[in-house]
Amino acid sequence: MDRYIRKFFIFPSMVDILKNYAAVPGILDEVVTDRNADNSYYRRFFNTLAEFKTQDIKSLMEIAKLSFLNQGITYALYTKNESVEQIFPFDLVPRIIRQQEWQQLRKGIIQRNTALNLFLHDAYNDGKILKDKVVPKRLVKSSVHYCSLMENFTPPQSIYCHIAGTDLIRHADGNFYVLEDNLRSPSGVSYVLSNRIAMSRVMPEAFDNTVIEPVFDYTNQLRSALWNVSNRELGDIFCVLLTPGSFNSAYFEHTFLAQKMGIELVEGRDLVVQDGFVYTQSIGGLIRVDVIYRRIDDAFLDPFVFRQDSMLGVKGLMDAYMRGNVTIVNAPGTGISDDKAICSYVPDMIKYYLDEEPIINNVPTYICDRPKDLAYVKEHIKELVVKPVDMSGGYGVCICDQMSSSEIDDLLRKVEANPRNYIAQPKILLSTHSTYIEESHEFEPRHIDLRTFSIFGGEEPYVLAGGLTRTALTKGSLIVNSSQGGGSKDTWIVN
Numbered sequence: 381m382d383r384y385i386r387k388f389f390i391f392p393s394m395v396d397i398l399k400n401y402a403a404v405p406g407i408l409d410e411v412v413t414d415r416n417a418d419n420s421y422y423r424r425f426f427n428t429l430a431e432f433k434t435q436d437i438k439s440l441m442e443i444a445k446l447s448f449l450n451q452g453i454t455y456a457l458y459t460k461n462e463s464v465e466q467i468f469p470f471d472l473v474p475r476i477i478r479q480q481e482w483q484q485l486r487k488g489i490i491q492r493n494t495a496l497n498l499f500l501h502d503a504y505n506d507g508k509i510l511k512d513k514v515v516p517k518r519l520v521k522s523s524v525h526y527c528s529l530m531e532n533f534t535p536p537q538s539i540y541c542h543i544a545g546t547d548l549i550r551h552a553d554g555n556f557y558v559l560e561d562n563l564r565s566p567s568g569v570s571y572v573l574s575n576r577i578a579m580s581r582v583m584p585e586a587f588d589n590t591v592i593e594p595v596f597d598y599t600n601q602l603r604s605a606l607w608n609v610s611n612r613e614l615g616d617i618f619c620v621l622l623t624p625g626s627f628n629s630a631y632f633e634h635t636f637l638a639q640k641m642g643i644e645l646v647e648g649r650d651l652v653v654q655d656g657f658v659y660t661q662s663i664g665g666l667i668r669v670d671v672i673y674r675r676i677d678d679a680f681l682d683p684f685v686f687r688q689d690s691m692l693g694v695k696g697l698m699d700a701y702m703r704g705n706v707t708i709v710n711a712p713g714t715g716i717s718d719d720k721a722i723c724s725y726v727p728d729m730i731k732y733y734l735d736e737e738p739i740i741n742n743v744p745t746y747i748c749d750r751p752k753d754l755a756y757v758k759e760h761i762k763e764l765v766v767k768p769v770d771m772s773g774g775y776g777v778c779i780c781d782q783m784s785s786s787e788i789d790d791l792l793r794k795v796e797a798n799p800r801n802y803i804a805q806p807k808i809l810l811s812t813h814s815t816y817i818e819e820s821h822e823f824e825p826r827h828i829d830l831r832t833f834s835i836f837g838g839e840e841p842y843v844l845a846g847g848l849t850r851t852a853l854t855k856g857s858l859i860v861n862s863s864q865g866g867g868s869k870d871t872w873i874v875n
Contacts, residue, residue, distance in 0.1 A: 401823050403626050404812055408552045411814040414476065421476045421590065421874055422814075428585050429472070434821055437472070440582050441818060444470050447578040452632055453571070468571060470578055470815045472838055474586070475828065479593075482845070482873045484708075485548070485556060488739030490725060490834050490841045493544045496563065496717050497836060498733040500540035504530045504713060514732050515725045521751065523722065524770050525564070525715025527678060528700060529685060536609045536704075537743030542837045543602070548597035548830045549743070550811035557743045557808070559829065561723050562709040562772065563714040568848045569581045569833045570633035571600060571868055573640075575848075592868055595871035597784040598833070599640035602673075605837035606643075609707045610670040619643040619671040620660060622651070624680070624692045642675075648680075648748075653696030658706045671707045672697075678712045707821040709837075720769040720803045721747045748799040757795070757804045761788055764804040766795065779807065779858065810858055813869070815851055819822055827852040829860050832870070846871030 385622045385753045403409035432440065445467055453468045458622040475683045477485075502509050502518055504527075510517040520526060545566025576595050580587060603619070610617045623634040625647050638645035644660060651669065652659050659666040674681065680690040682697040717721055724745035746753040746764070757764060761780050768776040778791055796803045812825035832847035849869040850860035860866040 394614075396418060401659060401814060401825070404825055406552065407513065407809045407825075408554060408811045409813070410811050411473075411826075413554075421872070422589065425474065425476070425586055428583065428588075429832070431585075437816065438818075438821070439748065442594050443814070444472070444578050444582045447581050448574065451574055451577070452635075453574050457567065469851075470575060471851055471867055471869045472499045473814050473823065474579060474870040474872045475619065475813055475830075475846075476872045476874055477846065479790070479873055479875045482593075484739065485763060485832070485842045488556075489546050489834050489843050491730060491736065491739050492546060492558065492561075492736065492833050493541060493610065493836065494841070495726060495729040495733050496544070497539060497541050497730045498715060499713075500717060501534065501538050502733075502740070504714065505532060505534065512732075514728050515722065518829060519719070519747075519800075520722055523716045523719045525678065525713065525719060526840065527713030529702070530711070530713040533702060535711045536611060536707055537837065539562055539609060539837050541717070542605055542609065542709045542711075542716050544834045544836070546832045546834065548740070548832060550828075550830075551808055552811075556740055556783070557829075558723075558726070558740050559743050559808075560720060560772075561717055561726070563710060563717045563833075564677065566634055566831070567630045567675075567842065568850075568868075570636040572844065572846070572848045572871070573598065574636075575720055575870040590872075591875050595845055598835075598844050599637060601835050601838060601842045602637070603641040603643070604673045604839075605835050605842075606641075606673060606709060608711065608839075609837045611704060611707070612670055617670045618660075618667055619673065619732075620646045620651070620669055620678060622646055622648065622672050622674040622694075624676050628675075630675065637673075648676075648691070648693045651697075651698050652696045653694060654706050656696075657701050658694065658697065658700050664820060669706060671709060673709045676716065681708075682868075710795075715770075718770075720745070720767055720774070721749060721800070724803065743805050746804040748795050748802040748804065753796070753804075754799055758792060761792065764806065765807050766791060766802055766804045768801055769803055776857065781807065797866065807858075809833055810852075810860075813849075813851070815853070815867075815869075817853075826855070827858050827860065828869070845873045 388826045404411045408488040411422050414420050448467050509515050541563045545562035548556045549559050550556050572595055606619045607617050621638040652658055658669040660669055676692050679687045680692040682693050684695050685698045701708050730738045732735055745759050748754045764780050766778040810827040810829055813828045814823045815826040817824050828849050828851050830847050830849055833844040834840040851867045852860045853867050
């Protein structure tokens with residue numbers, strides 16, 4: 381009996397695979413929900429997986445690890461004392477999203493980031509939304525990411541955010557909500573592509589008779605967008621990816637993307653500004669650089685205008701940028717939209733600029749800088765999650781019902797001392813998903829989120845099919861970030 385016949389005759393053994401699997405009460409489990417559907421893709425997947433014994437599944441995990449090792453896919457896991465380079469954790473069970481639902485999410489992601497680009501242009505130029513008091517001017521101007529150099533300057537095609545990472549969570553009501561935006565230099569897209577490679581190597585049978593949206597056009601779309609925002613003709617355009625160097629936790633991604641796009645990977649020391657133009661050195665001499673896809677923060681871009689002690693940037697880069705002689709992707713100053721206090725106003729931006737209702741709503745947010753919100757936060761602190769407005773990677777997040785009274789008192793003192801620096805949100809119980817746990821050799825529910833990736837600057841906005849499903853591997857944890865021990869899944873968009 382060949383594998384195709386076996387696949388459809390051993391369905392009852394799927395019960396054995398998931399016999400100990402139980403969804404957490406009160407939390408939406410995406411696998412359990414879909415398995416109840418008439419046309420369940422998860423039933424198909426677990427039917428395929430049922431062909432394997434426990435030892436076989438262990439072997440599949442080793443093959444996946446070997447695939448990641450051979451691709452050089454690692455990340456830095458930060459502890460209190462050190463950072464340790466590890467193979468990126470990968471889960472065998474894909475996250476599956478139906479095409480109809482995805483198309484609605486795609487529209488919402490494009491809508492949101494279109495409004496954010498309009499807001500960035502407005503905030504640094506006419507400031508209409510600030511004058512109309514839709515978004516408080518004080519919040520924008522006081523953001524640590526506000527870049528005064530960008531005032532009255534418009535980048536090519538008025539695009540500030542060329543690459544956006546929009547983080548979505550699914551609540552118990554079944555709806556997706558935006559948790560936060562990542563508009564400076566969102567990371568993780570290389571893991572999306574690498575996860576698909578690993579999945580196809582480990583379980584090619586799972587792709588039989590299932591039409592899954594491809595993901596490998598991302599780098600072509602990104603390269604085209606870089607070309608399109610240059611001020612020169614296509615044959616003359618030279619693009620580079622600017623990395624902080626090999627010690628950066630996302631260095632694998634930098635090398636991966638540069639290689640896939642066929643552009644140069646450079647560090648600040650490889651670039652020089654002469655007569656208002658940026659150049660890189662080659663065997664044949666200096667080559668003019670037209671577009672810099674930067675993966676370093678604003679503060680390190682140019683020691684002439686930002687941090688004088690920066691060894692990562694390029695002296696004179698901002699002058700060349702302001703003259704229109706080079707394009708920086710994403711534009712400096714986009715970080716004001718990453719500010720979690722300003723992020724809460726994106727639905728208002730959508731209504732203001734597009735005259736539309738938001739397709740994807742925000743997670744409700746209390747801005748501690750508003751006296752009324754601060755009073756609510758103080759009264760309901762144990763029901764909330766408190767976050768610094770300018771940190772990412774899950775750092776600084778305080779899940780208050782897991783904190784002691786003394787820890788909460790310390791947190792409140794910090795919030796009251798600097799309310800502008802904090803927001804609070806209800807504790808959203810992210811949906812869970814069946815995840816293979818190597819220690820127990822069981823499939824157990826773990827919380828997940830979804831980082832989506834969109835590109836602006838090409839002929840039309842592009843959204844990568846699916847994105848990066850991140851998994852909190854620690855039982856009960858809501859922190860999915862890889863830097864704190866999270867893993868990821870292949871994300872399938874299916875018909």
